[in-house]
Amino acid sequence: MEPHARRPALVHPAADALTLGDVLHALSDPTRRTIVATLHRSEGRACGTFPVSVAPSTLSHHFRVLREAGLIQQEDHGSRRWTTLRHADLDRRFPGLIDAILAVDGQPAHPA
């Protein structure tokens, strides 16, 4: 039995193939930054459990952009798709970058 055989294989770029342009473009969207920030605080998540309010097709698009930019890793386990941040690859290729972006995002726009 192959109940999930119709799902296309997930393609992830090699760590050395990640580009700063793709990563910055991926992180220019606030929903995608929320996904990355959520993963940054966890060991991984199932797809339906992110604190974002977008249509499933939109969420799929965001995951694809993040995956193709090399920010996240996704694996199918039965009917669940498990998503993790590519911490080690990102830290090696872009030291300090993700932390700097997430730190800015966590600050109020108009500090008192």
Add this chain to the structure above:
Amino acid sequence: MEPHARRPALVHPAADALTLGDVLHALSDPTRRTIVATLHRSEGRACGTFPVSVAPSTLSHHFRVLREAGLIQQEDHGSRRWTTLRHADLDRRFPGLIDAILAVDGQPAHPA
């Protein structure tokens, strides 16, 4: 005499109106990162003096994206347009961000 009266006024967003999304989108392009990195090392530059190889219309587009994202300030002095990085505004709104991005860009993609 107003020899440059036909040039439209340059509009710059207020520091408080800058968004992380606009800044990351602007910096997702390598030519725009080269412009910002060049300004980061200088007090300002005239428009034709950046080390980029693109058509004038393309360069104008890149300057507009950078200006509208709040990364650069441009002023017309006679026939010259002078461009500076908005260091103070960027450091206040996005502490450490520009440095982190430029630092990554300066590193080799495949360290030995």
